[in-house]
Amino acid sequence: MPEPVITVRNLKKHFSVYKKEPGLLGSVRSLLRREYETVAAVDDISFSIKQGEVVGFIGQNGAGKTTTLKMLAGLLYPTSGEVSVLGFNPWNRENAFQKQFSLVLGQKNQLWWDLPAMETFLLNQAIYDIPNPRFRKTLNKLVDLLDVKDSIQIQVRKLSLGQRMKCELIAALLHNPKVLFLDEPTIGLDVIMQKTLRDFISEYNKEYNATIILTSHYMDDVKELCERVIMIDHGKKIYDGLLSSIINKYARNKILSVVFAAPVSKNDLKKFGTIKHLTGSSATLLVSRKDATKIAARLLESLPVQDLNIEEAPLEAIIREVFGNRAKIA
Amino acid sequence: MSLTVWSVLFTSQTNVFGYNRAEMISYIFMAAILHGLVLASALYGLAERIYSGDISSLLLKPVSLFSYLAIEEVADKGRNILATLIESGILIALFQPEIVLPSAYTTVVFLLWAAGGVILNFLFSLLFGTLGFWSPDTWGPKFLFFIFLDFSAGKLFPLNILPDWLQSALFLTPFPYLTFMQTQVFLGKVAIDKILIHSSALLLWIVLFYLLNKFLWHWGFKNYAAQGQ
Numbered sequence: 001m002p003e004p005v006i007t008v009r010n011l012k013k014h015f016s017v018y019k020k021e022p023g024l025l026g027s028v029r030s031l032l033r034r035e036y037e038t039v040a041a042v043d044d045i046s047f048s049i050k051q052g053e054v055v056g057f058i059g060q061n062g063a064g065k066t067t068t069l070k071m072l073a074g075l076l077y078p079t080s081g082e083v084s085v086l087g088f089n090p091w092n093r094e095n096a097f098q099k100q101f102s103l104v105l106g107q108k109n110q111l112w113w114d115l116p117a118m119e120t121f122l123l124n125q126a127i128y129d130i131p132n133p134r135f136r137k138t139l140n141k142l143v144d145l146l147d148v149k150d151s152i153q154i155q156v157r158k159l160s161l162g163q164r165m166k167c168e169l170i171a172a173l174l175h176n177p178k179v180l181f182l183d184e185p186t187i188g189l190d191v192i193m194q195k196t197l198r199d200f201i202s203e204y205n206k207e208y209n210a211t212i213i214l215t216s217h218y219m220d221d222v223k224e225l226c227e228r229v230i231m232i233d234h235g236k237k238i239y240d241g242l243l244s245s246i247i248n249k250y251a252r253n254k255i256l257s258v259v260f261a262a263p264v265s266k267n268d269l270k271k272f273g274t275i276k277h278l279t280g281s282s283a284t285l286l287v288s289r290k291d292a293t294k295i296a297a298r299l300l301e302s303l304p305v306q307d308l309n310i311e312e313a314p315l316e317a318i319i320r321e322v323f324g325n326r327a328k329i330a
Numbered sequence: 331m332s333l334t335v336w337s338v339l340f341t342s343q344t345n346v347f348g349y350n351r352a353e354m355i356s357y358i359f360m361a362a363i364l365h366g367l368v369l370a371s372a373l374y375g376l377a378e379r380i381y382s383g384d385i386s387s388l389l390l391k392p393v394s395l396f397s398y399l400a401i402e403e404v405a406d407k408g409r410n411i412l413a414t415l416i417e418s419g420i421l422i423a424l425f426q427p428e429i430v431l432p433s434a435y436t437t438v439v440f441l442l443w444a445a446g447g448v449i450l451n452f453l454f455s456l457l458f459g460t461l462g463f464w465s466p467d468t469w470g471p472k473f474l475f476f477i478f479l480d481f482s483a484g485k486l487f488p489l490n491i492l493p494d495w496l497q498s499a500l501f502l503t504p505f506p507y508l509t510f511m512q513t514q515v516f517l518g519k520v521a522i523d524k525i526l527i528h529s530s531a532l533l534l535w536i537v538l539f540y541l542l543n544k545f546l547w548h549w550g551f552k553n554y555a556a557q558g559q
């Protein structure tokens with residue numbers, strides 16, 4: 001058994017926030033007596049991850065995913081519990097540790113806004129002590145793979161969101177980190193760009209046998225990249241295992257999106273499943289998972305179908321399902 | 331540069347605040363140069379950078395935050411000094427005032443103390459930065475600090491014009507060691523036998539503020555919220 005690369009034991013992070021009522025009166029009142037409230041952002045989480053695994057962190061907004069990653073990266077001091085990454089305690093922020101990992105936060109950037117991304121790359125070369133030939137080789141490869149040759153010489157503030165995200169990723173990967181924490185790397189990108197980024201991440205994982213934790217709200221990201229998922233809700237881990245087994249267990253529905261050759265009526269469609277959406281000749285239907293193919297076949301027979309897609313239910317729906325079930329059991 | 335430059339250059343008064351004309355002019359130039367060298371700092375926005383989570387990307391990299399900030403500070407000071415030197419150069423060329431020049435020994439002491447002042451002010455800036463670990467409102471404390479600084483570091487006027495009791499009180503604080511004592515040693519107004527005492531005092535303040543910083547940063551990092559996401 002290889003040693004796990006990441007071990008987390010009984011990790012907690014509680015934030016103390018004070019409540020302030022709106023307006024002037026609220027300000028005065030909060031000066032006199034501040035009412036503190038504890039937010040248990042991460043509440044007793046344990047797991048371990050082996051080298052080369054790509055694990056998906058999933059959970060609703062505010063579940064505690066980003067907070068956990070920030071503790072793994074050594075930015076936040078845990079309220080209690082233990083973290084070990086590559087044998088280091090991230091909190092000590094040792095250089096030897098920092099040279100081996102990267103944290104990419106979706107919107108927060110390390111790129112210098114007023115300079116071309118290339119300047120940040122060069123600064124990173126100096127900071128991470130990357131020998132020139134290796135730097136050139138890695139850079140050229142990343143630039144090629146992500147197709148950003150033209151973007152890296154342009155002032156970052158003038159780039160599009162997608163171009164910026166790609167440069168952000170390059171800056172994070174120049175030193176070939178063995179461990180990668182990606183917080184919503186595909187947020188705000190178009191479908192094609194998301195796909196490009198996913199393929200790229202998968203490629204990186206295979207080539208360097210890198211260990212990756214990824215958070216995302218998109219089913220496609222998680223499904224394509226992560227065999228294993230850790231589901232978090234209100235700071236607690238509620239599932240840790242294969243993605244496929246929770247999909248099979250909890251995703252009761254699939255989504256049929258259909259485009260018809262001519263407009264169809266609600267009545268024609270009702271008998272096939274729950275109509276989520278219908279405009280003119282395109283519709284989405286919620287159908288039970290195990291009957292999805294059968295229903296699709298029947299649709300094709302009885303209506304003038306031009307195009308048909310069977311999709312997995314959105315991640316959030318599955319999360320709600322798992323959480324709902326757990327609440328019932330508890 | 332303060333308005334007093336003009337008043338001194340254009341009045342015929344020979345003795346102001348116990349300084350003769352040449353000394354006064356030298357004081358003003360020295361105070362201006364030291365202001366650019368010591369007091370101006372690129373780090374007055376540090377607390378905001380901490381509170382907003384801006385420093386996160388630095389904290390993730392294998393580089394010490396303090397070295398990085400020190401480099402920023404040095405780069406900024408370089409620019410400042412250049413500007414002040416050009417400004418002073420022009421004024422001196424225009425008016426060709428008499429300037430007091432120090433001896434070699436006092437020049438060395440002056441340079442050492444100036445370096446000490448730079449370090450002390452850097453430590454002050456870092457200390458203010460730690461406010462950002464707890465609060466977004468740093469305006470109040472900073473405002474008070476700058477007002478106090480203006481009066482106590484000899485920026486607006488030489489401290490010698492203050493009543494004795496106030497001068498003694500000020501010397502219980504680190505403020506006179508930021509720029510004022512440097513101007514005094516430059517003008518040869520510090521007795522040789524006092525140089526060691528003042529040097530020790532400056533060193534003591536540096537050590538004290540270093541330790542205070544160490545403690546507050548350690549505590550602050552535990553409170554760091556890495557916001558912005």
Ligand SMILES: Nc1ncnc2c1ncn2[C@@H]1O[C@H](COP(=O)(O)OP(=O)(O)OP(=O)(O)O)[C@@H](O)[C@H]1O
Nearest residue numbers: 015017039041060061062063064065066067068555
């Ligand atoms: N610095 C902070 N101070 C106080 N509370 C915080 C702080 N950071 C996060 N929280 C709270 O902790 C909880 C978890 O936040 P976190 O950012 O980890 O969620 P998340 O799972 O990443 O959500 P999302 O999917 O929206 O990104 C939230 O309730 C949030 O309000």
Ligand SMILES: [Mg+2]
Nearest residue numbers: 065066183559
């Ligand atoms: Mg998040």
